[in-house]
Amino acid sequence: MAVKRVLKMGDPLLYCKAEPVEPLGTPELDSLIADMFDTMAALNGAGLAAPQIGVSLRVVIFGLEGNPRYPDAEPVPKTVLVNPVVEPIGEETEKGWEGCLSVPGLRGLVERHAKVRYRGYEPHGNLIDRTVSGFHARVIQHECDHLDGILFPMRLGDIRLMGFEEALFPEL
Ligand code: NI
Secondary structure, three states: OOOOOOOOOOOHHHHOOOEOOOOOOOHHHHHHHHHHHHHHHHOOOOEEEHHHHOOOEOEEEEEEOOOOOOOOOOOEEEEEEEEEEEEEOOOOEEEEEEOOOOOOOEEEEEEEEOEEEEEEEOOOOOEEEEEEEHHHHHHHHHHHHHHOOOOHHHHOOOHHHEEEHHHHOOOO
16 A cells, blocks of 8 residues: 555546456455555545556545545545446536646636436445435546546636636635
8 A cells, every 4th residue: 555646637647548447356456446545545635536646447436524625515435436437317517616636736616417326346346326416426527537538627618717726715
């Protein structure tokens, strides 16, 4: 287990489509996930995708409880998802502020589906199938975007909807 370097926006690997994991349940997969949790915890992230630590595989982790980077967000259960799939439920969208460990210091107001169903596997093969809304729905959409080479600034219609944390939220 180790804290890994997080790739920053501009690194070509962040714009690649990641490969599915096959097979599940390997020591290599367990070790990747342990590194991802160590890295996310060290940087107070709410989520992390494997490509962000330089591994182009379809693995995401997320979870949020009492995170100083997201003081107002509702809790999200600690989750590992391998080969995840996200599908929108309904037409409703919501705008919310997002940050990313690959885009340090910046936040953007990103429009996402308000409600989604997601499915994916735990590292040893149990299926997770959840329908979620709110910040939970936002996090899973953000993390799965990483697996398709998409960073949140690429979702902004207007670059003025992005800025530095200290300028946008001087009270924090
Ligand atoms: Ni991110």
